[in-house]
Amino acid sequence: MPRMTGEGRRRADAERNIEAILDAALDCISDQPDVNMTAIAKAAGVSRVTLYAHFPSRHDLVAHVLDRAVTTAAEVLDTETLDDHDPAEALTRLIRSGWQILAGHRNLMTAAHDTLPPAQVRSFHNTVLRRVEKLITRGRRQGTFRTDLPQTWLVTIFYSLLHAAAEEVTAGRLRQRDAADVLATTILSALTPPTR
Amino acid sequence: MPRMTGEGRRRADAERNIEAILDAALDCISDQPDVNMTAIAKAAGVSRVTLYAHFPSRHDLVAHVLDRAVTTAAEVLDTETLDDHDPAEALTRLIRSGWQILAGHRNLMTAAHDTLPPAQVRSFHNTVLRRVEKLITRGRRQGTFRTDLPQTWLVTIFYSLLHAAAEEVTAGRLRQRDAADVLATTILSALTPPTR
Numbered sequence: 001m002p003r004m005t006g007e008g009r010r011r012a013d014a015e016r017n018i019e020a021i022l023d024a025a026l027d028c029i030s031d032q033p034d035v036n037m038t039a040i041a042k043a044a045g046v047s048r049v050t051l052y053a054h055f056p057s058r059h060d061l062v063a064h065v066l067d068r069a070v071t072t073a074a075e076v077l078d079t080e081t082l083d084d085h086d087p088a089e090a091l092t093r094l095i096r097s098g099w100q101i102l103a104g105h106r107n108l109m110t111a112a113h114d115t116l117p118p119a120q121v122r123s124f125h126n127t128v129l130r131r132v133e134k135l136i137t138r139g140r141r142q143g144t145f146r147t148d149l150p151q152t153w154l155v156t157i158f159y160s161l162l163h164a165a166a167e168e169v170t171a172g173r174l175r176q177r178d179a180a181d182v183l184a185t186t187i188l189s190a191l192t193p194p195t196r
Numbered sequence: 197m198p199r200m201t202g203e204g205r206r207r208a209d210a211e212r213n214i215e216a217i218l219d220a221a222l223d224c225i226s227d228q229p230d231v232n233m234t235a236i237a238k239a240a241g242v243s244r245v246t247l248y249a250h251f252p253s254r255h256d257l258v259a260h261v262l263d264r265a266v267t268t269a270a271e272v273l274d275t276e277t278l279d280d281h282d283p284a285e286a287l288t289r290l291i292r293s294g295w296q297i298l299a300g301h302r303n304l305m306t307a308a309h310d311t312l313p314p315a316q317v318r319s320f321h322n323t324v325l326r327r328v329e330k331l332i333t334r335g336r337r338q339g340t341f342r343t344d345l346p347q348t349w350l351v352t353i354f355y356s357l358l359h360a361a362a363e364e365v366t367a368g369r370l371r372q373r374d375a376a377d378v379l380a381t382t383i384l385s386a387l388t389p390p391t392r
Contacts, residue, residue, distance in 0.1 A: 152369050160360035164352050173348050190386040
């Protein structure tokens with residue numbers, strides 16, 4: 001391996017700092033959504049000057065943290081919805097993983113809602129939603145999901161029940177550990193073609 | 197019938213005026229949620245002085261209009277959920293009637309949301325919701341509705357899908373005339389016990 005030039009070493013340092021900042025920011029925000037930049041710099045082991053050199057504003061940092069979380073979520077969800085899974089099985093896996101991801105990122109969502117424009121925050125939901133749409137299309141084609149109701153409505157069922165379950169957990173009427181199972185059972189019942 | 201005394205006649209006049217004002221107010225608000233008191237007095241055929249003698253504020257008038265609409269809705273819904281109907285049939289009737297009532301009172305809900313405290317506006321939803329709860333309890337007891345998911349969650353399914361359908365209609369993704377059927381089909385599928 002060739003010795004690094006000064007320029008190369010500076011770039012490697014910068015990349016390592018950016019990774020450390022994004023990791024620390026996700027940890028800090030997950031503990032406390034309104035955590036400030038000073039606390040994040042400290043947790044990342046960098047100076048405030050270094051932090052602001054890479055992320056000129058809190059808005060900018062939260063946007064990057066969200067972006068990275070969305071990318072990771074997309075990778076996880078893609079393995080769950082692979083075309084060789086039965087659509088009902090894939091939907092159950094998608095619900096379980098999607099639920100865990102959303103639950104794990106609840107404080108990040110709060111921070112994002114407080115900091116970023118709504119369209120940017122929706123990128124997270126859209127990551128799940130696009131895969132749901134694709135999966136429902138495939139399930140209808142294969143006869144696993146019903147075709148007597150519109151496709152858009154089946155997607156709406158998924159999304160509104162997911163949202164309702166989150167609210168029920170927050171209100172203390174549904175246990176977090178039961179939620180994914182309750183959701184999967186309900187959504188599959190609603191999407192399965194009527195018998196007879 | 198005895199001749200009315202002056203006092204009796206005044207009371208009869210007042211009652212007639214109140215009915216006319218409430219009828220006119222519902223009509224006016226249904227056309228235009230932010231209609232003003234002058235337009236309502238004119239539509240009711242009474243003076244502004246008479247209007248304000250009975251309803252000292254717009255807030256007061258909207259509250260009474262909402263209250264009367266809720267009472268009427270409760271009467272309609274009670275005939276649909278009678279104990280001698282099969283629970284699935286009663287739920288379908290409740291959804292169709294409830295949907296028509298909510299659709300017919302959409303502008304009233306807007307006016308109420310703009311004028312009254314949220315708890316007062318919820319009285320409308322609670323009128324539907326209490327009957328849904330009772331019906332789901334009966335359906336679970338009779339084996340028509342599933343018992344493998346919590347009762348509170350079945351009520352949440354009903355409520356959140358109703359809400360979602362209203363949003364889909366507003367967004368132009370679901371036709372108003374299809375909504376009640378789509379809702380009834382979806383909710384019954386979600387509430388029916390799993391076979392096997």
